[in-house]
Amino acid sequence: MSVSSLAEISELTPRDALGKALVELGSMYKDVVVVTADVGEATRAKYFGDRYPDRYFNVGIAEQDMLGVAAGLALTGFRVYAVAFAMFLMRAWEQVRNSIVRMNIPVKIVGTHAGFSDAYDGASHQCLEDIALMRILPNMTVIVPADAPEVYRAVIESAELRTPCYIRVGRDYTRNITHTLDYEFKIGKAVVIEDGTDVAIFTTGMTLWIALEAYNILKDMGYDPAVIHFHTVTPLDVHTVEEYARKTGAIVTIEEHLVRGGFGSLIAETVVQTYAVPMIMVGAYGFGRSARSPEELYRYYGIEPNEVALRAIELVKLRKK
Numbered sequence: 408m409s410v411s412s413l414a415e416i417s418e419l420t421p422r423d424a425l426g427k428a429l430v431e432l433g434s435m436y437k438d439v440v441v442v443t444a445d446v447g448e449a450t451r452a453k454y455f456g457d458r459y460p461d462r463y464f465n466v467g468i469a470e471q472d473m474l475g476v477a478a479g480l481a482l483t484g485f486r487v488y489a490v491a492f493a494m495f496l497m498r499a500w501e502q503v504r505n506s507i508v509r510m511n512i513p514v515k516i517v518g519t520h521a522g523f524s525d526a527y528d529g530a531s532h533q534c535l536e537d538i539a540l541m542r543i544l545p546n547m548t549v550i551v552p553a554d555a556p557e558v559y560r561a562v563i564e565s566a567e568l569r570t571p572c573y574i575r576v577g578r579d580y581t582r583n584i585t586h587t588l589d590y591e592f593k594i595g596k597a598v599v600i601e602d603g604t605d606v607a608i609f610t611t612g613m614t615l616w617i618a619l620e621a622y623n624i625l626k627d628m629g630y631d632p633a634v635i636h637f638h639t640v641t642p643l644d645v646h647t648v649e650e651y652a653r654k655t656g657a658i659v660t661i662e663e664h665l666v667r668g669g670f671g672s673l674i675a676e677t678v679v680q681t682y683a684v685p686m687i688m689v690g691a692y693g694f695g696r697s698a699r700s701p702e703e704l705y706r707y708y709g710i711e712p713n714e715v716a717l718r719a720i721e722l723v724k725l726r727k728k
Contacts, residue, residue, distance in 0.1 A: 413586035424555035426451025428562035474502040493518030493534035522663035524577035533695035539668030553615035597644035603633035607651040620712035657722035
């Protein structure tokens, strides 16, 4: 992908980047189809439907049916993207497990409005459990992009996957930064954004900007932190996890998700089996709440740069005792 293309995507929101990527996939692959559950407008899946109406299926407010239809279409040879709100996709977890993942059918499931991105609608619409529910399924690839350009990359790259896949997408809030970073987006491979030896900040999804601001705070204070971005949660880049556990001896994880069962828990499960080091997990510890903006919820739950920097300093001091 050219830099100019990523620069163009950097002007979009995450869900608009999703819609643009689906339209481009439609021209790249004549076997791409999109199925949605009456949320085409809100998720931007309708962009695909407007361009390719004969390959776009709206099953109504019926996420369980949507995934059954998606599985059937995939079995007949189509590249299928099933798109709905992340929170309401979770009511169809049984269909994800039994109809798709258990038989290793390569349906791409896209959950939008994830995390705190739907701040305005409160806890009922804020999905903070989906990484945990999806990552525990065998055969499932889980991708959690950092911003709109990475949403675009993830959707485009996922077309060649021959396994089930879950892509977690926000709504409108984002700080688009990955288009300014020089790295190859490769599913299953973590990205070392900043190298360092004092403490490793591991991040996934939209919290990348928080990790980078925490990095700047720590550097200004004389610390040498590393920042590693895991856009792919599963399969996890275990090699990079172990490498930085050994290199720094301390890990802070950041996620826009419940820490129990989520990204932080996955990293803990990994380091305890490879090279155990002290860890602190920054994320949500309960349901969300109504707010004026996602930023307000980040502050409320302590998912912010100053908090991450403080937790990192705690670990460095603990390690040096």
